[in-house]
Amino acid sequence: MEDKSKNSRRSFLDKSLKLGLLGVVGGVVATKLVDATAQEGDTVRVLTQDGKVMEVDSNAVKDIQHSHESEDYNVREGFPGRKFVMVVDLAKCKNALKCVDVCHKEHHVHTPNAWLKVFKMKDNENSSPYWMPMFCQHCDKPACVTVCPVDATFKRRDGIVLIDNERCIGCRFCMAACPYNVRIFNWGEPVQPGIEKDHHGTPEFGGKPSVIGTVDKCDFCPHAIAKGELPHCVAACPTGVYYFGDLYEDTVTNGEETVKFSKLIKDRAGYRLYETMGTSPSVYYLPPVDRLVEFEDSDYSYEQVKHVPIPTEEKE
Amino acid sequence: MSTREQIIKKLAPKEFNTLGVIWVALLSIVSLAGIIAYIDQIRRGLEVTNLRDYAIWGVYISNFVFFVATSFVGAFTASILRLSQKKWRTPLVRIAEMVAVAAIAMAGVAIILDMGRPDRIPYLFMYPRLQSPIAWDIIIITIYLAFSVMLLYIPNIPDFAILKTFYKDKPFLSKVYGFLAINWTGSAKQIKIHQKSIKVIAVSMIPLALILQSVDAWLFSTTYRIGWDSTNLGPYFISGALVAGIGALITAIYMVRRFNHLEEFITDKHFDKLGRLLVFACLVYLYFNMNEYLIPAFKSTQGEAEHLQELFFGQYSLMFWFAIGGGLILPSILLMFRKMRKPFPMFIIAILVVVTSWWKRYIIVSPALLHPFMPIQGVPEEWSHYFPSLHEWLITGGTLALCILIITIFVRFIPVVPIQRTLDEMEITATENDKN
Ligand code: SF4
Numbered sequence: 156m157e158d159k160s161k162n163s164r165r166s167f168l169d170k171s172l173k174l175g176l177l178g179v180v181g182g183v184v185a186t187k188l189v190d191a192t193a194q195e196g197d198t199v200r201v202l203t204q205d206g207k208v209m210e211v212d213s214n215a216v217k218d219i220q221h222s223h224e225s226e227d228y229n230v231r232e233g234f235p236g237r238k239f240v241m242v243v244d245l246a247k248c249k250n251a252l253k254c255v256d257v258c259h260k261e262h263h264v265h266t267p268n269a270w271l272k273v274f275k276m277k278d279n280e281n282s283s284p285y286w287m288p289m290f291c292q293h294c295d296k297p298a299c300v301t302v303c304p305v306d307a308t309f310k311r312r313d314g315i316v317l318i319d320n321e322r323c324i325g326c327r328f329c330m331a332a333c334p335y336n337v338r339i340f341n342w343g344e345p346v347q348p349g350i351e352k353d354h355h356g357t358p359e360f361g362g363k364p365s366v367i368g369t370v371d372k373c374d375f376c377p378h379a380i381a382k383g384e385l386p387h388c389v390a391a392c393p394t395g396v397y398y399f400g401d402l403y404e405d406t407v408t409n410g411e412e413t414v415k416f417s418k419l420i421k422d423r424a425g426y427r428l429y430e431t432m433g434t435s436p437s438v439y440y441l442p443p444v445d446r447l448v449e450f451e452d453s454d455y456s457y458e459q460v461k462h463v464p465i466p467t468e469e470k471e
Numbered sequence: 472m473s474t475r476e477q478i479i480k481k482l483a484p485k486e487f488n489t490l491g492v493i494w495v496a497l498l499s500i501v502s503l504a505g506i507i508a509y510i511d512q513i514r515r516g517l518e519v520t521n522l523r524d525y526a527i528w529g530v531y532i533s534n535f536v537f538f539v540a541t542s543f544v545g546a547f548t549a550s551i552l553r554l555s556q557k558k559w560r561t562p563l564v565r566i567a568e569m570v571a572v573a574a575i576a577m578a579g580v581a582i583i584l585d586m587g588r589p590d591r592i593p594y595l596f597m598y599p600r601l602q603s604p605i606a607w608d609i610i611i612i613t614i615y616l617a618f619s620v621m622l623l624y625i626p627n628i629p630d631f632a633i634l635k636t637f638y639k640d641k642p643f644l645s646k647v648y649g650f651l652a653i654n655w656t657g658s659a660k661q662i663k664i665h666q667k668s669i670k671v672i673a674v675s676m677i678p679l680a681l682i683l684q685s686v687d688a689w690l691f692s693t694t695y696r697i698g699w700d701s702t703n704l705g706p707y708f709i710s711g712a713l714v715a716g717i718g719a720l721i722t723a724i725y726m727v728r729r730f731n732h733l734e735e736f737i738t739d740k741h742f743d744k745l746g747r748l749l750v751f752a753c754l755v756y757l758y759f760n761m762n763e764y765l766i767p768a769f770k771s772t773q774g775e776a777e778h779l780q781e782l783f784f785g786q787y788s789l790m791f792w793f794a795i796g797g798g799l800i801l802p803s804i805l806l807m808f809r810k811m812r813k814p815f816p817m818f819i820i821a822i823l824v825v826v827t828s829w830w831k832r833y834i835i836v837s838p839a840l841l842h843p844f845m846p847i848q849g850v851p852e853e854w855s856h857y858f859p860s861l862h863e864w865l866i867t868g869g870t871l872a873l874c875i876l877i878i879t880i881f882v883r884f885i886p887v888v889p890i891q892r893t894l895d896e897m898e899i900t901a902t903e904n905d906k907n
């Protein structure tokens with residue numbers, strides 16, 4: 156069912172992210188990156204610690220045991236040795252809403268319960284308007300986690316903030332606490348055709364199923380990361396607005412280009428939303444300057460996003 | 472001078488007359504309507520409310536805050552009055568204690584009504600996380616409930632013993648009172664223990680009540696929300712609670728006095744004192760309101776300015792000025808006149824104060840939620856307003872009725888004016904060989 160471009164993006168990510176890790180940690184720790192398909196004489200690209208891309212013989216890369224395979228993988232601990240970050244390039248966003256579409260399809264949510272919204276922003280009278288995708292910022296000091304009375308929403312070592320909707324008591328304190336207002340509550344029985352309601356989901360794949368009386372939000376797609384894929388929105392964006400990657404590897408990719416995270420943030424004056432609040436988000440925004448796409452105004456309203464259809468069939 | 476028997480007869484709880492029966496029936500109907508609405512809410516989810524992703528808390532939470540405030544004052548005044556050895560306080564204390572118990576019990580209920588998954592309440596004890604203000608709230612409410620029940624029960628033991636003998640001809644009632652009296656004989660030793668325990672409970676009640684009210688404020692001030700993110704919120708809530716609670720107390724005292732014909736024991740003097748207390752509370756609360764609204768208005772940072780604009784002139788302005796003007800300024804002016812501190816005018820003013828206090832809680836909770844930092848976009852237009860739905864009104868009305876019903880039942884079975892204490896104060900000793 157997956158189209159080709161997505162496949163190639165996926166394998167690219169696989170290599171770039173995993174090879175990236177090789178460069179880090181002083182080249183001592185490498186990761187399992189050579190799959191059975193690698194043959195003698197093949198070269199692979201490696202990102203060194205200072206950000207250079209090198210081609211090396213695939214045989215030179217040792218297959219070592221990655222720490223998370225030796226430990227029992229734990230949903231609440233996350234992927235060991237990783238710290239995921241996202242960069243959103245506002246200069247490229249043209250409100251194509253493909254991210255919203257795919258998010259809804261994959262997570263079986265629909266408007267107005269969107270976990271990912273594209274806001275029409277205008278910072279002050281004189282500045283120009285721009286589109287801004289908004290979703291959970293996966294804060295490193297998440298206000299939502301601090302206030303949760305039952306540990307239903309939790310922060311993992313890999314930076315992801317998730318919700319266990321089998322635990323959530325529906326007090327909505329996390330929603331009051333989150334300064335970014337990205338949390339969604341299931342006020343009634345969620346409409347999710349094709350999803351078994353008595354099925355017990357995992358916090359790593361939000362929306363399968365959504366549970367009445369509990370909170371939902373963007374989960375950073377750990378189910379995709381586990382398969383070596385990019386989060387759905389990142390893969391779907393036609394203009395490559397989203398970059399996803401690993402802070403420790405200092406690499407982010409939007410599926411087309413892979414760049415050094417620190418350099419990108421430095422060069423493009425990346426910022427985080429409401430830095431002053433001290434929530435320390437994992438999502439960075441690049442200011443909407445030197446636009447790559449024109450801002451085409453549209454009457455941004457509920458009507459415009461309402462079109463996103465209710466998904467009818469189960470994938471997989 | 473009245474004899475011991477006459478006084479006991481006067482002060483013993485009375486059976487309901489017709490009016491009482493109608494009253495109880497009315498309260499039961501309203502409570503029942505609330506219960507039915509709640510069952511429907513459980514069935515269909517919080518969808519039946521008008522709460523949505525921006526207005527995530529509404530009337531249930533403001534109602535909860537109101538109950539906590541009322542209870543706080545009940546217990547707080549009761550303890551202070553108990554500890555101050557003033558004689559005049561005797562008839563007031565017990566009503567305050569009844570209000571405290573009923574209101575805190577309903578506060579516990581009110582917070583459950585707001586939960587999306589009430590079936591998961593045990594998780595609060597199975598997986599508690601102590602850094603969550605909700606955990607603090609649950610701990611303090613439980614302890615406070617236990618203490619307020621003790622504060623109501625323990626001082627009552629001698630009266631239960633009196634009632635046991637008084638109701639000799641009603642074996643069942645007598646038995647229940649006997650059980651509650653736990654073999655009270657009034658011996659010197661018992662009296663000593665009794666006095667001591669009351670003192671311990673009354674003293675502990677004061678910090679407990681202050682913590683309760685502060686934790687309640689911290690539920691809000693620990694968030695980043697404009698309108699809640701204020702260091703003023705603790706004392707602001709405490710002083711607001713004083714106003715709401717004294718108002719509720721006056722209303723309760725007036726009604727009990729009226730229907731149980733206790734004019735002889737609860738006199739104009741008591742109302743006069745309560746009136747002064749209410750003025751004091753209103754003025755203190757006004758002061759904290761100035762801190763809460765005028766100082767941010769002076770600076771007018773963007774978010775605050777929008778929020779205050781809505782309160783002062785926008786869609787909440789009517790409620791806001793009604794709460795400030797009608798609930799604080801007007802009562803403080805009126806009550807400065809001695810004439811207004813007579814029972815009936817006080818009763819009317821107290822009702823006004825209670826109603827506006829309730830609205831005030833609503834204004835604290837709702838508007839702050841509708842001014843998030845990020846714009847409200849991509850949701851239906853209705854989501855940027857909030858007004859409670861029929862279900863919410865019915866359920867909230869049910870909790871209020873249930874609270875009054877609990878107080879009514881207390882009044883029916885517990886002497887509102889302590890009998891033993893009154894006898895002691897009038898220096899009437901028992902005809903039997905009472906060592907005291
Ligand atoms: S953006 Fe909100 S929901 Fe997401 S981690 Fe931060 S505080 Fe929590």
Ligand code: SF4
Binds near residue numbers: 299303305323
């Ligand atoms: S609504 Fe659920 S996730 Fe949010 S604070 Fe309450 S229990 Fe935790």
